Amino acid sequence: MTTRTRRTPTHMHLLAFPDMDDPFGSPAPTVVAVPPPVAEIIRALTATDLTAVPLRSLRQVTELRLGLPQPRDDRVAALTAALAGDPADPRTRAEFGATVGASERTVNVP
16 A cells, blocks of 8 residues: 655545446445546536636736737827727717828728
């Protein structure tokens, strides 16, 4: 018999299946190794408070890069920069056009 000492907390999660679904054919409880994604599913299925499941999975995003192509036209680039700086800018298309040197029609977005 091999004895192992584990220095981190161990948590047991129990799932019971009908005998016909037992892949090992063992009448006794069986300890199995599972890959990390399956372990997360088991944790979710055995959680007493299911709201904890998605909360454990959330990760803060510090910077979100969209990777969108940047405009080549100087007027559109100026308009894009203005809106990136203040997305709530209340100016109309005509006012933006006058600011960047374009007509209202040029800055019209369908």
